[in-house]
Amino acid sequence: MAGLLCDNCGAINSPGNQVCQHCQASLEDHLTQPEPISSDGDVPGQSQKFNSTGHLGFPVDDHLGSEGYDSGHKQSPLAELGDVIPIETVVEEISKPKPYSLKIRVTDAQRTNIRLLEKLTRTEAGSRPTPKTSNITTQHIIRILIMLFLILAISWPIFFDPPHLPLPAADSNVSSFSQHILSLPLDAPVLLAFDYEPGYASELDTSTTAVLDQLMSRNAYLTLVSTSTSGAIQAERAISIAEVKAARIYEAPTDYVNLGYIPGGATGLIGLSTGIRSTFPLSINGDQVWQSPALQDVNTPNDFNLVIVITDSSATARTWVEQVRPNLINTPLLMITSAQVEPLIRPYFDSDPAQVDGLIVGLAGSVGYETFTGRIKEASNLWGSFSMSVVAAAGLILFGGMVSAILAANKQGQDYPGGE
Amino acid sequence: MSIANLTPIDLVGALVGIFFTLSIFSYALGDNALFRLAIHIFIGVASGYIVVVTWFNVIWPKLILPVLEWENTTNDNLIVLVPLLLSLLLLTKLVPRLTTLGSPVMAFLVGIGVATAIGGAVIGTLFPQVIASINLFDFPTWDQNAGLFWILVIESSFILLGTLTALIYFHFGAHSHNDEPPQRTGWIELIARIGKFFIAITFGALFAGVLMAALTAFVERWNFILTTFLSVF
Numbered sequence: 001m002a003g004l005l006c007d008n009c010g011a012i013n014s015p016g017n018q019v020c021q022h023c024q025a026s027l028e029d030h031l032t033q034p035e036p037i038s039s040d041g042d043v044p045g046q047s048q049k050f051n052s053t054g055h056l057g058f059p060v061d062d063h064l065g066s067e068g069y070d071s072g073h074k075q076s077p078l079a080e081l082g083d084v085i086p087i088e089t090v091v092e093e094i095s096k097p098k099p100y101s102l103k104i105r106v107t108d109a110q111r112t113n114i115r116l117l118e119k120l121t122r123t124e125a126g127s128r129p130t131p132k133t134s135n136i137t138t139q140h141i142i143r144i145l146i147m148l149f150l151i152l153a154i155s156w157p158i159f160f161d162p163p164h165l166p167l168p169a170a171d172s173n174v175s176s177f178s179q180h181i182l183s184l185p186l187d188a189p190v191l192l193a194f195d196y197e198p199g200y201a202s203e204l205d206t207s208t209t210a211v212l213d214q215l216m217s218r219n220a221y222l223t224l225v226s227t228s229t230s231g232a233i234q235a236e237r238a239i240s241i242a243e244v245k246a247a248r249i250y251e252a253p254t255d256y257v258n259l260g261y262i263p264g265g266a267t268g269l270i271g272l273s274t275g276i277r278s279t280f281p282l283s284i285n286g287d288q289v290w291q292s293p294a295l296q297d298v299n300t301p302n303d304f305n306l307v308i309v310i311t312d313s314s315a316t317a318r319t320w321v322e323q324v325r326p327n328l329i330n331t332p333l334l335m336i337t338s339a340q341v342e343p344l345i346r347p348y349f350d351s352d353p354a355q356v357d358g359l360i361v362g363l364a365g366s367v368g369y370e371t372f373t374g375r376i377k378e379a380s381n382l383w384g385s386f387s388m389s390v391v392a393a394a395g396l397i398l399f400g401g402m403v404s405a406i407l408a409a410n411k412q413g414q415d416y417p418g419g420e
Numbered sequence: 421m422s423i424a425n426l427t428p429i430d431l432v433g434a435l436v437g438i439f440f441t442l443s444i445f446s447y448a449l450g451d452n453a454l455f456r457l458a459i460h461i462f463i464g465v466a467s468g469y470i471v472v473v474t475w476f477n478v479i480w481p482k483l484i485l486p487v488l489e490w491e492n493t494t495n496d497n498l499i500v501l502v503p504l505l506l507s508l509l510l511l512t513k514l515v516p517r518l519t520t521l522g523s524p525v526m527a528f529l530v531g532i533g534v535a536t537a538i539g540g541a542v543i544g545t546l547f548p549q550v551i552a553s554i555n556l557f558d559f560p561t562w563d564q565n566a567g568l569f570w571i572l573v574i575e576s577s578f579i580l581l582g583t584l585t586a587l588i589y590f591h592f593g594a595h596s597h598n599d600e601p602p603q604r605t606g607w608i609e610l611i612a613r614i615g616k617f618f619i620a621i622t623f624g625a626l627f628a629g630v631l632m633a634a635l636t637a638f639v640e641r642w643n644f645i646l647t648t649f650l651s652v653f
Contacts, residue, residue, distance in 0.1 A: 140450055147448040154642050202640030203633055229470045232477070261477040266536045282481060312633075322544025323536070339636070340629035343622060351552030355544075362629075363636045385639045393635060 146396060153392035157384030165387050167380060168364045170372035173349070177358030178372055180306060180332050181214050188305035189294050190220045193320065194231040194238065200312035200338050201234065205241065206379035207336050207366035208310055212242035213376055221294035222256035223304070225280070227268060227316060232260050232284055245376050253287050257295070260284035269323040273301060302331050310336040314344040321348050321355050334358035336365075426652070434648050441641050483507060553583055582618040589615030 003012040008025035017027055106114070157165075170178075184190070196204050215222065224235040235258055243250055250256055259280040262268040271279045277299060283289050290296065301307055301324055309320045317337060325333050333355070337345055339362030348355040360369055363386055366379035426434070443458035486500040506525050513522035556576035589612040594602035604612065 143448050147445070150638065151642060154639050155646065158643070158646055199637065200633065203636040229473045230466070232473065233469070261473050263474075263478045265533075266540060267532055270536060284477065318545065319540065322540030326543055338629075339632040340626065342629055343625040347549060347552075351549060352555045352558075353548075353552075355548055362632055382636075382639055382643060385643060386636060389635045389639055390632065393631060 149396065150389055150392055153388040154385045156388055165384050167371055167383055168368050170368040173359045173361070174365060174368040174372050177211075177334055177360055178214065178369065180334060180358050181211070181218065184215075184218045184220055184305055186219050187294065188218070188220050189223060189298055189303070190215060190306045190308065191223050191225065191301055191304040192235070193307070193309045193311070194224060194226045194235040195228050195316045195320075196231075196234065196310055196312040196338070197228065198230055198234065201237075203338050203362060204310055204312065204336060205238065206363065206376075206382070207360045207369055208238050209242050209245050209378060210366065210369050210373060210376050211308065211336065211360070212238060213246040214373055216242065216246050216248050216250060219255075220306075222250070223295065223298075224256060224258040225260070225262055225272070227262045227265060227319075229261055232258055245378070252285065253283065253289055253292065257287070257289045257292075258284045259289075266319050266323050269319060273324050273327040276300060300327065302328050304331055306334065307331055308334045308336065312338040312341065314341045317341055317345050318348075321345075325355050332357035336360045338362060339364075431652075434652070438645050438648060441645060445641075553580060556580060581614070585611050585615030586618045586622075587615070588612055589619060 004015055004017060004027050005012060006020040006023060006025055006027060009020065009023040011020060011022040013021050013027060019025070020027055212222075222239070224232070224239075226232055226235060228234075239250055239256060242248075252258060260283070262272055262279065264271070268279070277290050290298075297303060307324070307328060309317065311317050311320075317335060320335075321333070335345060335349075335356050335358070337359065342359075342361045345356065345359065349357075349359045360366065363379055363382065367383050370376055370379050440458050440461075443454040446452055447455045483504055487504055490500055506528075510522045510525045510529075512518040513526065556579060588608060591604070591608060591612070594604050596602040603609070
């Protein structure tokens with residue numbers, strides 16, 4: 001028979017008790033505790049009720065009527081579900097849940113990667129000390145040695161009396177340049193463009209001075225312009241140097257005029273080509289110069305007797321040729337350029353018809369021009385040092401190339417021994 | 421030249437020139453404070469001078485003065501206001517909210533610049549150089565000396581060969597056959613290799629020119645230092 005479960009203390013009492021033996025609480029309205037089933041499946045005092053699948057249900061009291069309901073005892077709600085719930089499945093399923101650890105399962109490989117990532121992120125946040133390097137490296141030593149070698153080569157002709165180094169002869173470039181100046185009528189207006197940076201003054205000042213000297217000997221009226229912002233002051237400096245070397249006095253605005261800076265690059269030169277007066281209404285000093293006798297007939301660059309461009313940039317030289325030269329019908333265009341510009345401007349000089357009518361290039365051109373005119377010897381004084389420095393530089397390049405080739409061959413031999 | 425012949429300003433100028441020259445030469449020892457000092461002073465002076473030239477040579481006489489003297493001119497032409505107005509619109513490019521106002525002006529400047537460059541390149545370089553290349557073989561204008569004639573033929577042919585092969589080198593049209601990577605046609609590739617040879621010689625000549633310009637500057641500066649020291653001291 002089923003025991004009676006006390007609702008108050010949970011103790012099992014014998015059936016028929018009205019009061020709990022433990023806590024003396026009333027046993028009315030209680031739940032009937034099902035008795036355990038014996039090994040042969042029979043519940044004492046109860047008949048086994050098997051459903052069609054052979055599952056044992058909860059034991060059913062024998063005193064229950066056909067309805068399975070005992071009016072004298074209050075049954076649990078589950079008692080009516082006698083052979084519905086399979087007991088083995090329920091018993092199997094009702095078990096204590098497995099204890100799962102809250103810790104994440106991490107493998108050794110993952111642990112290694114985690115440590116690596118932590119290290120990377122830790123070093124990113126903080127500043128890393130720079131590796132200590134030596135103050136003097138091999139590169140410093142090589143650089144100093146090269147500089148000392150070149151200084152020695154340059155200083156040798158100054159301190160010692162070297163064998164006579166022949167000066168470059170005046171070639172066709174120089175002679176045609178000089179001929180154009182010598183063919184100028186006296187007091188002719190000449191347009192001079194000073195389009196070089198102060199850094200290249202050492203290379204271009206000598207030839208500029210020689211040319212200015214020859215122009216001054218013809219009393220040419222010099223009109224100075226520039227597409228470079230520093231050109232105006234470069235022009236004034238060149239005039240003052242030429243005055244000293246040529247022992248002449250050239251004053252503005254009677255002998256020359258400085259019109260100043262042409263803004264806009266190529267578009268500025270187009271404006272100059274089409275109308276120089278609108279481009280420069282006044283000189284750099286604010287003088288009204290277009291009414292002067294020298295410039296009263298000048299409206300475009302073609303009205304000048306000569307246009308000379310002094311430049312260190314191939315782009316500037318090409319811009320003058322492209323924008324101004326097409327408008328020069330009877331006026332020659334001459335150029336004084338740095339040595340680095342010659343490869344790009346030479347085609348304009350060598351072409352037939354020539355777009356550049358005269359060309360003086362670098363220090364060699366300056367020496368040639370001075371030799372041709374026979375007056376100033378500024379560039380000639382530098383020629384000895386320049387020749388020695390060129391020989392020294394060529395020797396260094398050859399030596400360095402040979403050393404690099406030998407080192408590369410050795411390295412290749414080490415990387416691929418036996419020709420493999 | 422001796423110290424007695426130098427004015428104070430000349431002496432100061434010479435010493436300042438020597439100081440800055442040696443500061444620039446000190447770069448051979450590596451980047452240092454003296455070199456940086458010289459560079460910073462140079463940049464500062466150059467920038468200041470550019471500002472002064474731009475103001476007194478361009479902005480004041482060509483932009484502002486015509487507007488101020490507008491009433492004094494014989495023809496009261498409002499066109500003097502156009503450059504000033506366009507310049508002010510161009511300044512709006514500095515303000516993100518107003519940048520679209522300066523776009524037409526910028527487009528105008530770019531258009532003018534491109535047209536100038538293309539027109540100049542075609543009329544000033546391309547056409548004349550093509551004509552000059554053709555005139556290389558203008559036999560009637562050559563010297564009739566027989567010995568010189570064949571030299572001129574070889575020289576002209578060499579120039580023509582270099583011109584054509586260098587131009588063909590920059591032809592990068594390629595075709596792919598089957599699954600092979602795109603390649604130029606065989607004969608174009610052969611001609612391009614010859615052009616590469618001429619281009620390499622050109623780059624060598626350019627490098628030589630740059631080296632000579634640099635050596636000239638070095639020689640002149642070192643000569644200046646030595647002669648100044650020898651003359652003064």
